Amino acid sequence: MGYFFQQLVNGIMLGSVYSLVALGLTLIFGILGVAHFAHGHFYMLGAFLMFFLSVSFGVPYWAALAISVAFFCLVGVGVEFIYRPVRDKSDVSAFIVAIGMLLVIEEAVRAVWGTGNRRITNPYPQVLKFAGITLQYQRLIIIGAAIVLIVLLHLFIKRTRMGSAIEAVAQDREGAALVGISVNRVSILTFSVATGLAAAAAGLAAPLAFIAPDMANTLVLKAFVIIVLGGLGSIKGAILGGYLLGVMEALAIAYISPAYKDVWAFAALILILAIRPTGLFGGRE
Amino acid sequence: MLLEIKSLTKKFGGLVAVDGVDLEVEAGTIMGVVGPNGAGKTTLFNLMSGQLKPTSGKIKFDGVGIDGLKPFRIARLGIGRTFQNTSLFDRLPLTVNMAIARRMRTHSGFFDSLVPIREREEEADVARRALEMLEFVGLAGNAESIAGSLPQIAKKRLAIGMALVGEPKLILLDEPTGGVGGDDISGLIELICQIRERGVAVCVIEHKMRMVMGLSDRIVVLNFGRKIACGTPEEVSEDPGVIEAYLGSGYSA
Amino acid sequence: MTAENLRKYGVFIAALVVACLLPYIGISKFMLNVIIYAGIFSIATMSLNIIMGYTGQVSLAQGAFYGIGAYGLALLTNKAGLNFWVAMLLACLITALVGLLIGLLAFRTRGPYFIIVTLCFNFIVYVVIKNWDWLSGGVRGQKIAGPEFFAGRDARYYLVLGFVLLALFITWRLSRSLEGLGFMAVRDNEPLADALGINITYTKIVAFMISCFLAGLAGCLGALHTGYLSPSSAHYMLSFNFIIYLLVGGAGTLYGPLVGTFTVYLALEFMKDIGEYRFMIFGAILILTVIYFPRGIVGGLKSLRRWLKSFRKKIAGNKKAEEGA
Ligand SMILES: Nc1ncnc2c1ncn2[C@@H]1O[C@H](COP(=O)(O)OP(=O)(O)OP(=O)(O)O)[C@@H](O)[C@H]1O
Numbered sequence A: 001m002g003y004f005f006q007q008l009v010n011g012i013m014l015g016s017v018y019s020l021v022a023l024g025l026t027l028i029f030g031i032l033g034v035a036h037f038a039h040g041h042f043y044m045l046g047a048f049l050m051f052f053l054s055v056s057f058g059v060p061y062w063a064a065l066a067i068s069v070a071f072f073c074l075v076g077v078g079v080e081f082i083y084r085p086v087r088d089k090s091d092v093s094a095f096i097v098a099i100g101m102l103l104v105i106e107e108a109v110r111a112v113w114g115t116g117n118r119r120i121t122n123p124y125p126q127v128l129k130f131a132g133i134t135l136q137y138q139r140l141i142i143i144g145a146a147i148v149l150i151v152l153l154h155l156f157i158k159r160t161r162m163g164s165a166i167e168a169v170a171q172d173r174e175g176a177a178l179v180g181i182s183v184n185r186v187s188i189l190t191f192s193v194a195t196g197l198a199a200a201a202a203g204l205a206a207p208l209a210f211i212a213p214d215m216a217n218t219l220v221l222k223a224f225v226i227i228v229l230g231g232l233g234s235i236k237g238a239i240l241g242g243y244l245l246g247v248m249e250a251l252a253i254a255y256i257s258p259a260y261k262d263v264w265a266f267a268a269l270i271l272i273l274a275i276r277p278t279g280l281f282g283g284r285e
Numbered sequence B: 001m002l003l004e005i006k007s008l009t010k011k012f013g014g015l016v017a018v019d020g021v022d023l024e025v026e027a028g029t030i031m032g033v034v035g036p037n038g039a040g041k042t043t044l045f046n047l048m049s050g051q052l053k054p055t056s057g058k059i060k061f062d063g064v065g066i067d068g069l070k071p072f073r074i075a076r077l078g079i080g081r082t083f084q085n086t087s088l089f090d091r092l093p094l095t096v097n098m099a100i101a102r103r104m105r106t107h108s109g110f111f112d113s114l115v116p117i118r119e120r121e122e123e124a125d126v127a128r129r130a131l132e133m134l135e136f137v138g139l140a141g142n143a144e145s146i147a148g149s150l151p152q153i154a155k156k157r158l159a160i161g162m163a164l165v166g167e168p169k170l171i172l173l174d175e176p177t178g179g180v181g182g183d184d185i186s187g188l189i190e191l192i193c194q195i196r197e198r199g200v201a202v203c204v205i206e207h208k209m210r211m212v213m214g215l216s217d218r219i220v221v222l223n224f225g226r227k228i229a230c231g232t233p234e235e236v237s238e239d240p241g242v243i244e245a246y247l248g249s250g251y252s253a
Numbered sequence C: 001m002t003a004e005n006l007r008k009y010g011v012f013i014a015a016l017v018v019a020c021l022l023p024y025i026g027i028s029k030f031m032l033n034v035i036i037y038a039g040i041f042s043i044a045t046m047s048l049n050i051i052m053g054y055t056g057q058v059s060l061a062q063g064a065f066y067g068i069g070a071y072g073l074a075l076l077t078n079k080a081g082l083n084f085w086v087a088m089l090l091a092c093l094i095t096a097l098v099g100l101l102i103g104l105l106a107f108r109t110r111g112p113y114f115i116i117v118t119l120c121f122n123f124i125v126y127v128v129i130k131n132w133d134w135l136s137g138g139v140r141g142q143k144i145a146g147p148e149f150f151a152g153r154d155a156r157y158y159l160v161l162g163f164v165l166l167a168l169f170i171t172w173r174l175s176r177s178l179e180g181l182g183f184m185a186v187r188d189n190e191p192l193a194d195a196l197g198i199n200i201t202y203t204k205i206v207a208f209m210i211s212c213f214l215a216g217l218a219g220c221l222g223a224l225h226t227g228y229l230s231p232s233s234a235h236y237m238l239s240f241n242f243i244i245y246l247l248v249g250g251a252g253t254l255y256g257p258l259v260g261t262f263t264v265y266l267a268l269e270f271m272k273d274i275g276e277y278r279f280m281i282f283g284a285i286l287i288l289t290v291i292y293f294p295r296g297i298v299g300g301l302k303s304l305r306r307w308l309k310s311f312r313k314k315i316a317g318n319k320k321a322e323e324g325a
């Protein structure tokens, strides 16, 4: 029972990271129809920035996290400009731009930091023990912080004008343009928020992860699985899907086989799409 | 009867776009379909040619039940159609557009393309028919132009030709004169009459009342998805319900 | 041969003659090796061209099919002990069959969903090959030996050349056949093709099976040439590479895959000196290509030729008008 509970917490922690990354991706995809395949690489960059700040400069953990998120909100604006020329072209164009971006980022990071794994010191190495379970504080922090971020995003979207513009465009791009919402501004905002979220996820998970140039390669694919299953553009779908996948994966690793841990999600996706070609919750193309 | 529709209904959520419509089309005749915007005309066509599945009701074409069949099956059974927004293969030349439209009547597959024996015969036949049809719709002079570069009227003509080249028994024309200037319309009317002379039945959606009256053998009037009148042009034009529907929504005959 | 034919096929024939003489014009071993790989990858890119360039379905599973062909060949020769050529044909057929099964599932989706489904499939194949030790030799990989005759590099070069020509021939025939018309109809306008009596799912699956057969063929040749197989020959990065080659060369054109693969692959080989930075340059070029030359090199040349033609016509027209005045 203790073992199961521990795996469950692991799953929820993993799910927190997935949710934050998938959230950004679903916003971008739902709003702009851009398959932003380089999204995971901004997560990876986020982790490296954390490494750079806290190890090379000794910036305290939370300060480093705040700097990193703010910085990547700005980076997101730049990313939007790269995509803008292909935004209204075919699916492939944006996808190829993403691949180009991904290559540039990955090699740039390799050139600067090399291929090896890096670690940053865990700011909260203490463990919490009760009922035969040991929990690292950092895991609880990841889970808690992710919830806070999700709630903040929810408030931003529901309570502010800018936020509700995002939702309006995500649900119906043409309709939103008709009621006078500037798609360009929403687009910039979306990329900024999404990239910031990826950096936040990376910063939160960084103390527990190996930081390497290829750390996010399967992450982005999983995020795509999540948003396809959750329905492209659906915020709720991305959050639920993220936690679901995280928990499923943790349990699969624990009880089935760690070698195939990445496969289950993808196999499930193929099967589910074969039955429901527009995703579990998605109605529109 | 070539086409028999029985209490056909299509619902989109709460909206009933086509509501219990009965309709019959005789071989070799022209049926005009009229009604205000949003009356359900296009939806009716989409049900007949398989783009949409009916919520309930039956469609029988040439003795075969076709409701719920996929569009390509219905096309092969002999219903051709054009779309309201004049859909074409915009990047391809006219001859290729025509050849694609004829493709369903050919049998050559992948292996025939590698060893072109049957393929050569069929290709020659397709090319001949494509040219013939381009001539029929009056586009023989533009045979090698790119479809997307044509003026609107030529696009409409090409779309009609593509619907015809597969030798259907019935074609559905969704607003063939939409967005076409006055002088070109009489040419299109003539073309539609020539289609009837080939023995092909025509269903045509049309907003210009005078034109429909002159062209059609029978007319069906839809309003809010319901059939409110059906008959010869004379009968329909005297129907009080029709007059009210049209005057009521600001239309004039 | 008429003058017009000569002009039309002149470049092709000249290129073919050069290709045939290549091993004898003092080319280095290293260079010939690079060219053989480029040839093999160009077959894989041609396979992608059929499903993506002509049928409009962006498959990110070509790397998996490349791997399935390669491992299929290895299994059939090493484990089943079949004759090499029989094994090769069977491996390609098996790849096409897997394509059929995946196509039946994946073509229920379209657009971005299809891209992601195929990518996921590629990922699964990669992980399975990496972990299923009995089947694949796992990360250790396995050796593969072709017929004695193809032990020499030159012989393998001509083998690859032959298959490149075969793949070109298939693309060429398809692009101007009735079957190919159906592909292009599906690519350009699905609803219209459907209304015109073209069975879309069937068309896509036929295109996909042909495509997978060719990808499998490329995999077999790759395995033969390298003589050794590791899971990286089913990696999804391969799928990305093929897409890049195709887009740079020009999707939906006959020579695009060939031109694109050779351009990019050779350029990357020559840039090896500058180390990993070349991928950065390459990524940047990729972005610029998609934005400014969406039709690739061959597509771009085609447009240029058409433009020149109309330009010449215009000048001729102007001259006539001047003379008339
Ligand atoms: N796919 C759909 N989903 C939801 N509602 C639809 C759909 N297609 C049509 N409708 C609705 O059904 C009704 C009938 O539409 P339809 O296009 O058949 O009208 P129409 O008679 O062709 O009009 P028009 O003259 O403007 O072409 C309209 O209210 C329309 O909004």
Ligand SMILES: [Mg+2]
Residues within 6 Å of the ligand: B041, B042, B043, B084
């Ligand atoms: Mg309509």
